[in-house]
Amino acid sequence: MKSMFKKAFAVVLAAAMLLSLAACGSYTADNTEYVIGVSGPLTGPAAVYGVAVQNSAQMAIDEINAAGGLDGVNFKLVAVDDKHDATKVAANFTTLMEGGMQVSLGTVTTAPGLEFTKLSNDDKVFFLTPSASGDKIPEFDNGFQMCFADGNQGAVAANFVNGLGLNKIGIFYKSDDPYSKGIFDQFKANLNKDIETVETVFTAANETDFSAQITQLKDCDFIFMPIYYQPASVFMTQAKGVIKNNATYYGCDGFDGLAGQIDLATIPQEVSMLSHFDSNAKEGAAADFVKKYTDKFGAETLNQFGASAYDCVYAIYNAMKELKAAGKDIPVTITAEELYNLLEDHFTGDFSYSGVTGNDITWEDNGYVNKAAVKFTLKEADK
Numbered sequence: 013m014k015s016m017f018k019k020a021f022a023v024v025l026a027a028a029m030l031l032s033l034a035a036c037g038s039y040t041a042d043n044t045e046y047v048i049g050v051s052g053p054l055t056g057p058a059a060v061y062g063v064a065v066q067n068s069a070q071m072a073i074d075e076i077n078a079a080g081g082l083d084g085v086n087f088k089l090v091a092v093d094d095k096h097d098a099t100k101v102a103a104n105f106t107t108l109m110e111g112g113m114q115v116s117l118g119t120v121t122t123a124p125g126l127e128f129t130k131l132s133n134d135d136k137v138f139f140l141t142p143s144a145s146g147d148k149i150p151e152f153d154n155g156f157q158m159c160f161a162d163g164n165q166g167a168v169a170a171n172f173v174n175g176l177g178l179n180k181i182g183i184f185y186k187s188d189d190p191y192s193k194g195i196f197d198q199f200k201a202n203l204n205k206d207i208e209t210v211e212t213v214f215t216a217a218n219e220t221d222f223s224a225q226i227t228q229l230k231d232c233d234f235i236f237m238p239i240y241y242q243p244a245s246v247f248m249t250q251a252k253g254v255i256k257n258n259a260t261y262y263g264c265d266g267f268d269g270l271a272g273q274i275d276l277a278t279i280p281q282e283v284s285m286l287s288h289f290d291s292n293a294k295e296g297a298a299a300d301f302v303k304k305y306t307d308k309f310g311a312e313t314l315n316q317f318g319a320s321a322y323d324c325v326y327a328i329y330n331a332m333k334e335l336k337a338a339g340k341d342i343p344v345t346i347t348a349e350e351l352y353n354l355l356e357d358h359f360t361g362d363f364s365y366s367g368v369t370g371n372d373i374t375w376e377d378n379g380y381v382n383k384a385a386v387k388f389t390l391k392e393a394d395k
Contacts, residue, residue, distance in 0.1 A: 042112070043344050045088040046081075046332075048073070048325065049113035049137075051104040051128060052120030054093035057242055060269040062120045064318030065142055066091045067309050068301075069117060072325035082332055085344050087325075094124045101127040113137065114348050115355065117324050118155070120317060122146035122162070122191045129155055136349035138356060140328060142320035145265065146190050150379025154352050156359055158320045158327065158369065160288065161380050162191060165264045166198025168385045169236065169286050173203060173262075180208040182232030184225055184247060186239050187213040195238035195264055219243045226251045234260045241269040248279045255281060258393050262286075267390065268315035276391040287388035288369040289316035301368040316369065323367040330365055331358050 050069065052062030070089050077086040090111045092104040101124045108116070116132065118141035119125040125144030132139055133152035140156045141149060147163045150156055160168065173181060183199075186192035203209070210232055212225035219242070226247065229235055233256060237244055244267060257280040267285040270276065276283055291314055293299040301322060305314055335354050336342055342351065365373045370383035 043114070045086045046344060047088050047090060047112040047114050048117060048328070049090045049092075049108035049111065049115075050117035050120070050321075051092050051094045051101060051108065051124060053096040054091065056095040056097075058096040058121060058240070060241075060272055060313050060315065061143065061317045062091075062093070062096075064313040064315050065117065065120050065321040067313060068305065068318035068320075068322040069142075069325050071304065071308065072322045072329075076325070076329050082329065082342070083336060087329070094119065096121050096124065098124045098127045100124070102131065105131045109135065109137075109348075114346060114351050115139070115328055117142055117321060118149070119144045122149065122194075123189075125149045126190065136352045138348070138352040140324045140359075142324045143265065143317040145194075147194055153356050156375055156379040157381050158324045158373075159265060159316075159381065160286075160383075160385065162194030163198040164380060165286055166195040166200075166238070167202045169195070169238070169262070169264060170199045170202035172286070172387060173207070173234070173236065176234070178207060178234055180210065180232065182210045182212070182229040182235035184212050184214075184222075184229065184235060184237045184239065186215065186243065188215045189239075191266065192239050199236065199238065214243065220246065222247045222250055226254050230254050230256070232256075232259065234262065237261055237263045238266065239263065240266040241273050245270060245273040248281070248283070249274060252278075252280065257281060260284060260393070262387075265316055268317055270390060272312050279391060280394040282389065282393040283391040284387055284389040286385055287316055288383055288385055289319040290386065290388055291315070291319075297366075297368045319368045323365070323369050323373075326367055327365040327373070328355070331355055331363055334358065334363065 052065050053059050054062045073087045073089050090108055092107055094100040094104050116137050116139035118139035119128045120143050122144050125146060126148060129149055129151055133154055136154055138154050140158055143159045145159045145162050147161050185196040210229055212228050260282040263285045290298050291302055301319055332342055335358055340354055359375045360377050373383045375381055
């Protein structure tokens, strides 16, 4: 249990919450399918992430339904567009609840996810997000992550860098972005103190001219970039001829989408990232996912956000299947709060899941995921 006090408090307020749920149309008495909801950027600059999540979640649901669903009951995905804009989440959440949402994938990105976290806790909706990696995303009992939390990414990235034997590294991050700043803080906290850092920052006010930061980083052989792929592509393009050709750009899951943004063959440096998904896998669950996804949707939106969403759907399905096998009642009309009570206990118990993004995946009481991380090279340095 992540919080017995919060669970008890929810019981005390049960009558008030039932009235609130009725007001926003979130009773599930009319459901004929289990409804999974998600809010993500389906349009706009971050759409490559949201579309990948929507595609992959739907692919998993189609497979589950084709195999008979959960004891003959199908699943349904309801996806709404938030354009990576936190101000749209409240309306989206209402839409999802009115659509019968009983369980959720939360949001695709962190800034909207922080708002979703509060709203879903108020209505006790269990969510397992594929990619909203902020440390505070699973702040309450109902929230879990399939992706690494920013703190985990920062710590794992620092441990990787600590083993490289470097004396100096560069860092380029976005100081007013919770995703980027969160990873940076944990990276610095876990980096060996004898490694010199050249730290450069940018903000949302200027994402088009990085000449000053590039000049500061020009003597670095290794540059850590905990940012999303759009500014990363601008930096890499502008840095050609200034940053050493044999340097390494190293990012986290925000680098997913780079290949669709720029031609990586034109970037002389190595481009690599911390990941839990290898899109070049030749065997196993990851390879199977890549083939199914690209056959159906092409390779343009293939990324770890989608792979993680695919695993989210199957993890929720497997948990519900195990709960039913253990004698728990999960009717198709189950309320979000009733399903939350079952799933929260199960995910913080002995439940484990193996899929596309890892084997024997488990969750901590704080909602953080436990799985192996790997360095994934998007592009080798030019010879």
